[in-house]
Amino acid sequence: MDLRAAAAQRGYDATTARLVGELRAASAEFARLWDAHHVFQLRPGFELLQHPRAGALPLECGVLQGRAPGQRLILFRAAPGTPAGRRLATLVQPAAADS
Known part of the structure; x- marks a missing residue:
């Protein structure tokens, strides 16, 4: 449970x-899980984010x-070479041109 790890950091x-x-x-x-004293921290996974210009972006998520x-x-990132990665790259192009 990530809550148990966070609680331990806060000193209860x-x-x-x-x-x-x-x-x-x-x-x-x-209560049963809390009493078992398992500690889990957030692990990398995937999130589906919706961007107004890039559309649906399946991104890797790390904490x-x-x-x-x-x-x-x-942290969110698109795997290199994926459609999501290419769509994310188009979002930064105008900003790079303005510099």
Whole structure:
């Protein structure tokens, strides 16, 4: 559970403890999973983003954990040579021409 990793980074402050308590009370499944003590961090995956000019863009998504509590950098990229990559490249061409 990414929440467990985030809670550990925050030092189980009062706000986090209250959130976990509310989730445990609302869901027996959450309570069971929380009690199992599994820790998962967000892993790379895919997201489908909709851009007004480029259309639907299936992009790889990665998450980097920062050093500060709750700090994350979310990266999106198109695989090289894919239609999504070519459409993304057309979005930066006008900006490069203006420089």
